[in-house]
Amino acid sequence: MADNNKQHKYRQEIQQMMYVSGETGEPSLETTAMIEEIVRQQVIEMLRNCTELAVRRGSRSITINDLIFLIRDDAPKVSRLRTFLSWKDVRKSAKDSDDKNAEGDIGVADDAGGGVMPGGPAVEEAAKKNKKAKVKLPWEPSSYYSQEVPERDDEEDEEEEEMNHITLQRLQKADERTKAMTREEYVTWSEYRQASFTYRKGKRFREWAGFGIVTDSKPSDDIVDILGFLTFEMVQTLTEEALKIKEQEDLWKERSGGENTAGTKKRKLAQGLFDPPNEGRTPVESRHIQEAFRRLQTRPKKSRAMLNGTNLQQRTSLRLF
Numbered sequence: 001m002a003d004n005n006k007q008h009k010y011r012q013e014i015q016q017m018m019y020v021s022g023e024t025g026e027p028s029l030e031t032t033a034m035i036e037e038i039v040r041q042q043v044i045e046m047l048r049n050c051t052e053l054a055v056r057r058g059s060r061s062i063t064i065n066d067l068i069f070l071i072r073d074d075a076p077k078v079s080r081l082r083t084f085l086s087w088k089d090v091r092k093s094a095k096d097s098d099d100k101n102a103e104g105d106i107g108v109a110d111d112a113g114g115g116v117m118p119g120g121p122a123v124e125e126a127a128k129k130n131k132k133a134k135v136k137l138p139w140e141p142s143s144y145y146s147q148e149v150p151e152r153d154d155e156e157d158e159e160e161e162e163m164n165h166i167t168l169q170r171l172q173k174a175d176e177r178t179k180a181m182t183r184e185e186y187v188t189w190s191e192y193r194q195a196s197f198t199y200r201k202g203k204r205f206r207e208w209a210g211f212g213i214v215t216d217s218k219p220s221d222d223i224v225d226i227l228g229f230l231t232f233e234m235v236q237t238l239t240e241e242a243l244k245i246k247e248q249e250d251l252w253k254e255r256s257g258g259e260n261t262a263g264t265k266k267r268k269l270a271q272g273l274f275d276p277p278n279e280g281r282t283p284v285e286s287r288h289i290q291e292a293f294r295r296l297q298t299r300p301k302k303s304r305a306m307l308n309g310t311n312l313q314q315r316t317s318l319r320l321f
Contacts, residue, residue, distance in 0.1 A: 009036075011029065016192035016195035017235040017239070019192050021235065022177070022240065023243065025282060027283045031283070031289055035289055038293055042234055043230075044214050045320065046070055046230075047062070047210065047211070048214055050066040051216075053066045061217045062217045064085070064226060067223065068081065068082075074321075076165070076167075077233060177189075196231075197228050197231040198231070238292050238293065238296070239284065242291070246285075
């Protein structure tokens, strides 16, 4: 049991991520251990595939594009990741700009009358540098041409439109959950949103993910940050899918009169006015996580239909989500 606890290093972080994803109960050790093992296998599969892509290019080091290429079919996730990288670049540029101009006054310029007015070329230059840059990918059609069409300020970003649907759904769920929270509960929820597999845990994550074993490439900080972003998304996706399964299960039990495994029907008690809601009474269990993982591993009908009438076998490799 002690060795098992040493092997699973992210129980607390997974509990916090599950709480942010909608799990109000306290999941068991078995549940968090299963989630951690699933996420770890996903990370190992990603590193293995990235290493193969790097070898094809004749390189030994994996890049950001290798990681994004693996999830290219999930447009909303790619869009969220690109937004994450863009804002990370903005923060880095702003920090470098502040350090560089710490001794001077940024945004102060002399006018013609000898006075001082805010703004000026320094502010405009800093604003251009700190503007959210668009992350470009080599397999996009726009990268095929040497010249680029200049962007307009009033032009809507198609990537953000793709991302908005799922993002707005999650924000709506978060808003519904936080409406009735006390100040202390909201502070806790806000802290849990910062849970990460990688932030200030670089050495632990490298050992856990198998860097040096799965791949010989030395990961850059950007690679680790991207994996940290993706691992949070994995836990969130698993938890949301497991909650749907549990909700369907609870609804079926409520309609059928509870668990009648022994064949004896118990009288279903009506819910009182001051009884707590059914959801959240019991946490997600490992069987819900297992079923959620099974559903997430199901191949799309389109990919299966393409193999009909052929002698080709369907791929049985781990599917990334």
